[in-house]
Amino acid sequence: MKSIKVISIREGQPMFDAPLSALLKECVAGGALQVLSPLEYISYQQIKWWKGVLLPALSKDSGDSIEYWETKLKLAVMPDEFAPKTVAVGNKEYQIIPSITSLSKKNMNQLIEGSVAKCHELGLLWVTLPDSNLKSTIRSV
Numbered sequence: 001m002k003s004i005k006v007i008s009i010r011e012g013q014p015m016f017d018a019p020l021s022a023l024l025k026e027c028v029a030g031g032a033l034q035v036l037s038p039l040e041y042i043s044y045q046q047i048k049w050w051k052g053v054l055l056p057a058l059s060k061d062s063g064d065s066i067e068y069w070e071t072k073l074k075l076a077v078m079p080d081e082f083a084p085k086t087v088a089v090g091n092k093e094y095q096i097i098p099s100i101t102s103l104s105k106k107n108m109n110q111l112i113e114g115s116v117a118k119c120h121e122l123g124l125l126w127v128t129l130p131d132s133n134l135k136s137t138i139r140s141v
Contacts (some may be wrong), residue, residue, distance in 0.1 A: 073115040
């Protein structure tokens with residue numbers, strides 16, 4: 001998914017940080033454009049960093065799965081928010097950990113900051129907070 005950020009509004013029209021024509025050239029039949037409010041965009045960026053940067057880097061560094069790291073950090077940082085829930089499927093019951101999509105922007109920020117702190121406690125000092133000035137805030141491992 002590609003995002004082009006609205007950097008300002010001039011004469012009622014959005015101004016982007018890249019040419020809109022470049023985005024429109026990528027549109028194909030069956031695809032879609034999506035407009036996000038500033039709050040939705042920030043939340044999307046947080047989730048993108050968590051799922052697309054932090055967890056894959058931890059997995060690559062340690063050899064443990066992305067799912068392992070996601071569960072470990074969720075439960076270490078916000079155990080009440082991510083307490084396992086029981087779901088019934090047929091005659092069986094399964095324990096699941098809630099999704100991050102249920103978090104507010106503020107709580108997602110707490111999860112990110114807490115996860116970086118937890119990684120530091122574990123000796124993973126290369127893990128850093130997201131930085132919009134960098135393409136990736138975590139080194140390639």
